[in-house]
Amino acid sequence: MSDRRIDSIFEAVDLSYDYPGGVPALSNVTFSIRPGETVALLGANGAGKSTLLKLLDGLIFPHNGTLNAFGLALSEESMNNPDRVLEFRSSVGLVFQDPDVQLFSPTVWEEVLFAPLQAGLERQEVINRGEQALELMGIEHLRNRAPYLLSSGEKKKVAISSVLSLRPDVLLLDEPSAGLDPFSQGKLIDFLVEWTGNDHCIVFSTQDLDMVEELATRVLILGQDHTLIADGPPDRFLSDPDFLLEANLVHAHSHRHKNLVHSHIHTHRHSHRHDS
Amino acid sequence: MLKAAEVKRKDVLSQNIFAVTKGLESAITTEHYSRYDGLLQRLDPRVKLATFAVLTAAVSFTESLAVLAVMLILVPLPGILSGIRPGFLLKRILLFIPVFTAVIAIPALFITKGDPLLSVGGHTIVTVQGAKTAAFLVLRVTDSLSLGALLVLTTPWTKLLATFRWFRIPSLFVSILSMTYRYIFVLLHTVNNMFLARKSRTPGTLTAKENRKWLGHTLAATMVKSLHISEQVYSAMLSRGYRDDRLTITRFKLHHRDLLWLLFASTVLTLSVWTG
Numbered sequence: 001m002s003d004r005r006i007d008s009i010f011e012a013v014d015l016s017y018d019y020p021g022g023v024p025a026l027s028n029v030t031f032s033i034r035p036g037e038t039v040a041l042l043g044a045n046g047a048g049k050s051t052l053l054k055l056l057d058g059l060i061f062p063h064n065g066t067l068n069a070f071g072l073a074l075s076e077e078s079m080n081n082p083d084r085v086l087e088f089r090s091s092v093g094l095v096f097q098d099p100d101v102q103l104f105s106p107t108v109w110e111e112v113l114f115a116p117l118q119a120g121l122e123r124q125e126v127i128n129r130g131e132q133a134l135e136l137m138g139i140e141h142l143r144n145r146a147p148y149l150l151s152s153g154e155k156k157k158v159a160i161s162s163v164l165s166l167r168p169d170v171l172l173l174d175e176p177s178a179g180l181d182p183f184s185q186g187k188l189i190d191f192l193v194e195w196t197g198n199d200h201c202i203v204f205s206t207q208d209l210d211m212v213e214e215l216a217t218r219v220l221i222l223g224q225d226h227t228l229i230a231d232g233p234p235d236r237f238l239s240d241p242d243f244l245l246e247a248n249l250v251h252a253h254s255h256r257h258k259n260l261v262h263s264h265i266h267t268h269r270h271s272h273r274h275d276s
Numbered sequence: 277m278l279k280a281a282e283v284k285r286k287d288v289l290s291q292n293i294f295a296v297t298k299g300l301e302s303a304i305t306t307e308h309y310s311r312y313d314g315l316l317q318r319l320d321p322r323v324k325l326a327t328f329a330v331l332t333a334a335v336s337f338t339e340s341l342a343v344l345a346v347m348l349i350l351v352p353l354p355g356i357l358s359g360i361r362p363g364f365l366l367k368r369i370l371l372f373i374p375v376f377t378a379v380i381a382i383p384a385l386f387i388t389k390g391d392p393l394l395s396v397g398g399h400t401i402v403t404v405q406g407a408k409t410a411a412f413l414v415l416r417v418t419d420s421l422s423l424g425a426l427l428v429l430t431t432p433w434t435k436l437l438a439t440f441r442w443f444r445i446p447s448l449f450v451s452i453l454s455m456t457y458r459y460i461f462v463l464l465h466t467v468n469n470m471f472l473a474r475k476s477r478t479p480g481t482l483t484a485k486e487n488r489k490w491l492g493h494t495l496a497a498t499m500v501k502s503l504h505i506s507e508q509v510y511s512a513m514l515s516r517g518y519r520d521d522r523l524t525i526t527r528f529k530l531h532h533r534d535l536l537w538l539l540f541a542s543t544v545l546t547l548s549v550w551t552g
Contacts, residue, residue: 089517101508
């Protein structure tokens with residue numbers, strides 16, 4: 001797909017999706033994502049971020065509205081075509097929020113080889129991609145370990161490697177920094193910043209506003225009514241505390257300063273400095 | 277306040293289930309021996325699987341108690357030469373024998389008609405034929421379990437699954453086997469955590485009725501969780517291009533030692549058929 005010039009990677013028009021029982025997950029969401037963008041998907045718990053990522057990965061399909069990927073309809077019908085599936089799956093990778101559901105192979109090595117093998121690549125190419133994916137996440141030493149015996153952070157890295165081995169053009173990440181310690185979070189952000197520099201596209205859901213500031217070129221914010229309430233550059237929204245509070249992206253809570261207890265909006269964001 | 281003995285007695289159910297799930301978790305995840313450089317570990321997995329399968333068939337069909345008894349002594353020998361502690365092997369086998377013995381072998385002692393072996397007050401309690409049937413059952417199961425345990429302990433799970441695929445065992449079966457192994461661990465871990473979570477929230481003691489009620493709820497919750505995990509895992513597999521075929525990178529190569537093992541296993545098989 002990378003050799004075809006396209007204006008948008010994903011194009012959603014009036015996208016709606018309901019959970020069983022008619023509970024809305026997404027309502028009339030419209031947006032377009034272009035090549036090279038790094039899009040942060042924000043919203044309170046239950047706003048529909050994970051559902052939207054699954055829709056973008058063609059795992060579930062909208063009940064109303066249309067969704068195109070690489071200029072072609074991403075529908076149940078189109079995903080019954082083996083050639084289309086192979087092309088789409090080779091171009092888009094999804095890292096699930098819970099690595100335990102993503103890591104189903106007996107060893108880490110088998111896990112990272114799964115996708116390239118399914119894509120029908122040559123044996124040597126499969127091995128090369130697997131080795132590079134382990135190296136990218138710095139987990140070569142985990143190669144022969146069973147995924148269920150790893151720590152949460154290690155599982156997350158293996159889950160990301162297992163998708164990177166496919167070398168997708170688009171990376172969908174569901175809460176990528178959840179479960180990672182601060183050092184690993186920093187390494188992940190470094191890696192993703194470098195990865196996007198090669199004209200790749202990233203769509204990630206997160207509650208971590210630091211990560212949004214450091215990585216995203218654009219934010220899509222889902223409201224508690226499951227509609228898209230904001231779409232634009234991160235600075236426009238991250239500098240508006242009232243909007244963030246209303247969208248349930250920050251909170252106000254009490255603080256104790258010696259004998260004084262007071263309450264104010266709290267973002268839990270950190271400052272950073274430029275050394276040079 | 278309840279006395280310590282009463283508290284202990286009332287918590288027996290959860291303690292036992294916790295111990296069983298912990299034991300299974302440890303038994304299932306032991307891969308330590310498969311990495312040891314011993315006799316069975318160095319064999320080609322195809323040769324090992326084929327010879328063990330044929331020997332298991334031989335112990336199932338032999339009509340000689342002597343052959344079964346000799347096999348009982350002979351089978352653990354390659355295990356010992358492969359670095360497996362006899363006590364460990366015994367424990368692995370004894371984990372399942374009592375269940376089997378209680379369900380099938382012990383009743384066979386009393387219900388099989390024939391010549392009296394043990395009589396009380398003129399009534400025949402155990403017959404010679406009953407004792408023989410029970411002995412056949414226990415020895416066959418013990419021999420088969422020893423062979424199965426040796427195969428699993430000395431072969432990395434990945435290679436075992438690849439060997440199944442080499443023997444053209446349907447990919448669906450191999451996939452189910454692979455994931456059952458993987459997710460039994462996740463579910464056992466979940467059940468253990470549920471026990472611990474209950475323990476931490478139970479300052480007093482529960483009555484037997486409350487314990488049974490809690491156990492029922494736990495089983496139902498585990499069932500729902502396993503269904504949820506299975507849906508998520510399937511989505512994760514589809515996301516990485518799963519095509520109803522678990523492909524593998526493993527390649528096998530025969531060595532002289534494999535031919536020697538084949539010769540040894542064939543000799544044992546011939547002797548058991550000839551004498552049995």
